[in-house]
Amino acid sequence: MNKIKIYLFIIFIYVNTYINKALAQEKSVYFSIKGKFISDQRLKADDVTLYLLNVVDKKLIKVEYINDSGIFSFDRIPTGRYTLTSQSMSFTKYESGLITLDKNTDLGNINLAPLHHTLKEVSISAIKPFIQQQYDKTVLNVAGSISSTGSTALEVLEKAPGITIDQNDNISMRGRKGVLVMIDGKLVPMSGQDLANMLRSMSASQIEKIDMITNPSSKYDASGNSGIIDIRLKKGKNEGLNGNVIMSYGQGAYSKFNPSLNLNAKHKKLNVFLSYNYNRRNDFTKLISFRNFYDSNDQVTGGNNYNNYFTYKFDNHNARLGADYNITPNIIIGFAANGLFTNGDILSDSKASSVTAQQQPTGFFNTMGDIQRSQKNSSINLNYRHILDTLGKELNADLDYARYDNGELQNYNTQYFDTNQNQSKTPYVLFGDLNGKLDIKSFKIDYVHPIKPLGVKLEAGIKSSWVKSDNDVMFFDRSTGKNILDPGKSNHFIYKENINAAYLNASKRWAKLSMQIGLRLENTITNGFQTINQNQFDRNYTQLFPSGYIGYALNKQHDLGISASRRIDRPTYRQLNPFKVFLDPLTSAAGNPFLNPEITNSFELTHTFKQKFITKIGYSQTRDNILTILSPDTEPNSVIQTGRNLAKYNYYNLSFTFPLNLGTWLNSSNTALAYYGNYSGNLLNTKLDQGQVCFNFNSSNSILINNNTSMELIGSYQTKSNYGFMAVDGVWFVNIGVQKQLWNKKVFLKFNLSDAFYTNKTSASTKLTGYSEHFTVRRDTRTGTLSLSYKFGGNGSSTKRKTGGADEEKRRAG
Numbered sequence: 001m002n003k004i005k006i007y008l009f010i011i012f013i014y015v016n017t018y019i020n021k022a023l024a025q026e027k028s029v030y031f032s033i034k035g036k037f038i039s040d041q042r043l044k045a046d047d048v049t050l051y052l053l054n055v056v057d058k059k060l061i062k063v064e065y066i067n068d069s070g071i072f073s074f075d076r077i078p079t080g081r082y083t084l085t086s087q088s089m090s091f092t093k094y095e096s097g098l099i100t101l102d103k104n105t106d107l108g109n110i111n112l113a114p115l116h117h118t119l120k121e122v123s124i125s126a127i128k129p130f131i132q133q134q135y136d137k138t139v140l141n142v143a144g145s146i147s148s149t150g151s152t153a154l155e156v157l158e159k160a161p162g163i164t165i166d167q168n169d170n171i172s173m174r175g176r177k178g179v180l181v182m183i184d185g186k187l188v189p190m191s192g193q194d195l196a197n198m199l200r201s202m203s204a205s206q207i208e209k210i211d212m213i214t215n216p217s218s219k220y221d222a223s224g225n226s227g228i229i230d231i232r233l234k235k236g237k238n239e240g241l242n243g244n245v246i247m248s249y250g251q252g253a254y255s256k257f258n259p260s261l262n263l264n265a266k267h268k269k270l271n272v273f274l275s276y277n278y279n280r281r282n283d284f285t286k287l288i289s290f291r292n293f294y295d296s297n298d299q300v301t302g303g304n305n306y307n308n309y310f311t312y313k314f315d316n317h318n319a320r321l322g323a324d325y326n327i328t329p330n331i332i333i334g335f336a337a338n339g340l341f342t343n344g345d346i347l348s349d350s351k352a353s354s355v356t357a358q359q360q361p362t363g364f365f366n367t368m369g370d371i372q373r374s375q376k377n378s379s380i381n382l383n384y385r386h387i388l389d390t391l392g393k394e395l396n397a398d399l400d401y402a403r404y405d406n407g408e409l410q411n412y413n414t415q416y417f418d419t420n421q422n423q424s425k426t427p428y429v430l431f432g433d434l435n436g437k438l439d440i441k442s443f444k445i446d447y448v449h450p451i452k453p454l455g456v457k458l459e460a461g462i463k464s465s466w467v468k469s470d471n472d473v474m475f476f477d478r479s480t481g482k483n484i485l486d487p488g489k490s491n492h493f494i495y496k497e498n499i500n501a502a503y504l505n506a507s508k509r510w511a512k513l514s515m516q517i518g519l520r521l522e523n524t525i526t527n528g529f530q531t532i533n534q535n536q537f538d539r540n541y542t543q544l545f546p547s548g549y550i551g552y553a554l555n556k557q558h559d560l561g562i563s564a565s566r567r568i569d570r571p572t573y574r575q576l577n578p579f580k581v582f583l584d585p586l587t588s589a590a591g592n593p594f595l596n597p598e599i600t601n602s603f604e605l606t607h608t609f610k611q612k613f614i615t616k617i618g619y620s621q622t623r624d625n626i627l628t629i630l631s632p633d634t635e636p637n638s639v640i641q642t643g644r645n646l647a648k649y650n651y652y653n654l655s656f657t658f659p660l661n662l663g664t665w666l667n668s669s670n671t672a673l674a675y676y677g678n679y680s681g682n683l684l685n686t687k688l689d690q691g692q693v694c695f696n697f698n699s700s701n702s703i704l705i706n707n708n709t710s711m712e713l714i715g716s717y718q719t720k721s722n723y724g725f726m727a728v729d730g731v732w733f734v735n736i737g738v739q740k741q742l743w744n745k746k747v748f749l750k751f752n753l754s755d756a757f758y759t760n761k762t763s764a765s766t767k768l769t770g771y772s773e774h775f776t777v778r779r780d781t782r783t784g785t786l787s788l789s790y791k792f793g794g795n796g797s798s799t800k801r802k803t804g805g806a807d808e809e810k811r812r813a814g
Contacts, residue, residue, distance in 0.1 A: 002286040002511060002606055028058040030076040030452070033084070037070040037106030039091060041114040048088045048112070051073075053079040053609075054509070055098060055553065074077065076391075077101060078455050080509050083555060090114065111621045130712060131161060131669040131700040138162075138671075140210040143234060146712040146737030146750050151232060151785070152206060152279070153755065154199035158737060159714050160212060161162050161671035161698035162417070162655070166723065166762065168626070169196030173212065173226040175652055175694055175721060178569040178598060180224030180634035183231045184336075185636065186400070187221065191572040198377075200315035201342055201602070203277045205246045205260045205789070208234045213542040215549075215563040215604055218503045218518030219446070219459055222545040224479075225569045225600040225622060233320070234262055234275070241265045242793025248783035254282030254311075258776040263795075269326040282780075284309065288774035289678045293637055300357040302637060304586060306350045313456060314344035330387040335380065342375040350584050354637065363424060367414040367584045375404040392450040392457070399441070399694045414585055429478040430486070430582060436471045438573070459505040459518075469495040469573040492531040493581030499524050514551040522568070526575055528593050534579070537593050541570065561606040569598040571626060575643045588633065589641040596645050614657040625649040627724040639771065645722065647681030648686065679724055686725070686768040694721040708745070726766040733781070748789045755781040 029639045031074040037048060043066060052074055061082065066072045084096040085105075091112040096134040099105060132139040140160055142148050148156050156593075157163050162174040171179045181188045181195060188195060211230040213220075220228060250256035260277040287308040293301050322336035337397030348369035354362045379402035386395045410432035418424045432583040442465035449458040475489035504520035523542040530536070547565035554560060577591035602620035609615075624645040653675035660668040662756040696718045737752040762777040 013306075021238060022351060030078055032075045033077060033082070033107065034071070034073040034099065034105070035110055037066055037068070037072070037091075037110050038095075039112040039114065041069070041090070043070040043112075048072075048086050051085050051087070051739055052077070053083050053085065055083055062258075064631045073301075076176070076452075078308070078452070079511055081511065082699045083203045083690075086112075088112075097330055100511065105129045106461070125428065130159075130702065130714065131671070131698070135666075136591065137210040137214065140212070142204055142207040145204075146739045146752060148204040148207075148708065148737075148752070150640045151204040152200045153202040153204060154279075156204050156207065156210065157199070157229065158760075159698075159700075159716065160210070161657075161716075162673050162696055163212075164696075164718060164721075164730070165196070170196070171229070171660075173648060174655070175677055175696075176226035176541055176630060176651055177723075178225030178622075180221070181231070182228060185230060186379075191574070194259050194574070197342075197375075198340065200281065201279055201314065201340060202281075202318060202494045203248075203258050203260055203279050204437070205248070205787075206233055206260065206262070206275060206277055214616075215547075215565055216291045216603065217516060217549070218505050218520040218545065218565075219461065221463075221501070221524055222385070222520050222543075223567050223570060225567050225598055225602075225620070231313040234251075240267070240793060241318075242791075244791040246787060246789040247783055248787035250783045252780040252783035253284055253318070254780055256281050256783065256785070269325045273320070273322050275318075276318045277316075277318040279314070281312070281314050282679070283312040283314075284780050285312075286310075286775075286778045289773055291637075291771070291773045292771070293632065294760075294770050298394060302357055302362075303359075304353050304637060305355060309349045313346075313434050314342060317341045328394055329543045332385045333381050334385075336383075337380045340730050342373070344373045346373065347372040352584065352586070353620070358475045360559060361419050361552040363419065364417040364421070365414055365585060366417075367412055369413075370411045374407045386578050389451055392448060393450040396446040398445075400439040400440070400442045402438075402718065404436075405438075406434075406436040408432070408434040410582070412435065412582065418732065428571050428585060430475060430489075431478050431483070432475045432489075432582065434471075434473045438469045440450065441466045446542045452628075454508070455510070456506060456508045459503075459507075462502055463476065463499075463501045467495075467497040467573075469493075469497075470566075471579075473574075473575055473579055473581075486530065488653060489580055489582055490532065493577045493579060494529045494531070495573050496527045497525070512553040513518045514549075516549040518547045520547070521545075524570070530578060532579075535593070539768075543599075557610050559611075561608075562604070563606070564601075564603045567600050567602070569599065569626070571595040571643065575626070580640075585639040586635070588601045588638070592643050593644055595626060596806075598626055606710075612659050614655075616653070616655045618653045620651045620653075622649040622651070623647070625679070625681075627679075627682065627683070627729045628769075629724060630766065630771070630773060631768065639773075641671075643684055646679060646683060650678045650691075652676045652682075665704045667673070667704075668698070668699065669701075672697050677722065677753070679722070683725075684768055688725060690722055690725070692720065692727075708741040712739075721763075724766075726764050729763040733757070733758060746791055748787075750785075750787045750789075753781050754785070758782040 019350045033052070037043060048065045048066045050072055054061055058725065061077065062074055064072050064074055079102055079517050080101045082101060084099065086094040091114060094110060094112060096107065097537040102770065112492060130141055130145045132141065138161060140156065141157055154165070156588070157171065157586060158165055164172045166172070170177055171181070173179050174601045188198065194660040206404045209232050213228040216224070216228050233768065241263070244259045244262065248258045251775045257280045258278070260275070262270070262275045264273045286766060287306065289306045290303065292303040295301050319339045320336070322333035322334060324332055326332050348367070350367040350369070356362060379400065384397040388395060412430040414428040416424045416427070442463065444461065444463040446459065446461040450456070451458065473490055475486040476483040499522060501520060501522045503518060503520040505516065507516040508514070521542065521544055524539065526539045528537045545566045545568065549561060549563040551559065551561040575591050575595055576593050578593050581589040583589060600620050600622040602618065604616055606619040608614045625648065626643050627646050628643050630639050630641050632638070653673065655671060657669070657671045673696040674693065676691055680689045682688065698716045701713040703713065705711060714735045719730045720726050732753045734757060735752065735754045736756050738751065740749045741747070758781065760781040763775070766772065
């Protein structure tokens, strides 16, 4: 089957190549843009770089340079609406007005002032806001952010507009779960707490920016119901040896230490990059919960009160090595290898009391836990890029292999006491040996084929991936001093998955209208096998995922766009694994091998005003919505956490993004989001038809004190929201940062105070048939961090590095 698809794909490229040659003989609908820069200071070739941008979506169309006379020319540009901007180390920035290209256009002479004449103005314009809103995505400029100093990737995400992280470390975007997380275009092989732990091990000092895409095209994997979060790591841009060294220390309730090194060496055709980050973090989590159990008449029969305290000590080593080589000016090959090695120790102290219906204690138990965790994640990518001609035809190929090894040694000791604090029964001692292995292999080919006479760009591609997850869990009862296997908690689960995909995407732009349509086909073949009881399940299904976008420029100030897509969110490998995980004597978690994937149809209307003010109205419906639910277990007064499918989830949203600038000293980006989510269906003998209007507001403010000193102030507010049966209380927080540039702006001294008023906590309540719970979670969120960084290296430019392909199945490991 795979050979047939590859042959068909080669035939597709072959046929389209000759179609393009034939069509190229027809009359072209192109025009040119030219002009001349003049200045009191002598201009030299390549002194000024020019970028031609499409007004509708702000995409880069072409890059050109001036010659020694200051003349530039953009040739063979299709009809459309454009803007022109310049970048130079010697001259001030130039930005054109709107260029409506329906004939050859000469911009005439353009005056440029030398940089030293307007140094103050250039310093001011160089401030990049932490949050930038575009019509199709939100961009977090992490590299220049003061408030990101000493933070982890997870903490940076928490500051983003519309992003929330719940008590189980699940990430939501605009009130919806099912977020795809990528690093340099490669999907992360984790979800839930495993994903959160990985993002906690990644320092913000490694990150250049984060793109949050709400409605991806068919080129992307169909997974991710609420959108994609793409973390873009720092890349060298200059000729020669360049890099930076960063040292940061943070103190909250516990300390955080984070040195890092980034190097990039470029010489002629070869570009080599290397980075290393060490992250030693000490954290805590405090969880207080109150549980009640009910009879068939909905009367309280008893309950448990918990006071849990967890401390975390983690040492994370994160390394990256890669290279690109230009075989010819149009052919680039490269590789990238990544490694994440983590060792940690988690200590837990869980105090619980059992109570009657009248809240009178009947006994107590105290569970002390010690979990020693090790994690070895490694991956390698080989990539190939071939620019076939000057018209935009391009072929990209990626080959990926990833291996993830995880191990845990768990020790739990539970002491039981009566109401007089006397030991009431023999202590329960449990030892767990958990081992997990995950292998992911994949290849991907993408082809871009513009048909210039028609003004159409075609994109097509294929992808196949093979995943094998092997989890071996063994628990032993050591209460009597011996190792006695506990078959009720032990398990060996093997899961295999093969996903084959192909897509075709077409786009076209007119003077005021732009359009994009796409279709993606995905075939999924899975097999799960539980060795303990010989249970097995198999699935084989094929689905289509259409997507589209239409944009129209009403006039110079108003633009409209509408997008639609169908997407899928498959269960994670851990969600499918049916074995039980021990949390305490009355709490456990288990997977559900019968979970179905979620299917979401979504629509969004976008209006932009002056390319600054953005309004979005959206609607989506999710079928077989996956909810993680705590519910009564078979043992009296015990609960189990597992995933279940809910019939339907309807989601409506309205957002407004607006900048606010005061003079040259304040740059403010603000996003207001209102949404309504309604869950409907029947789970655990409980009918659910629950919805709530929620509001989220995020404000990011950059304040210029002088040319070398600036501040950053970020505030976020979220009203009360709901997740299935759970009602989550509102939350707000404020982060404050200050930065000082020294030594000709090669040294940066930063201080950041996160969660300044210590208000970032999670409180929620849940109620269903036979059970209710209220809990509050606090973490080490208020931290002061001091950072010192030094950057070194020469000037110059380099081509943008290809970072590799991505596989959706990697995200779902865990």
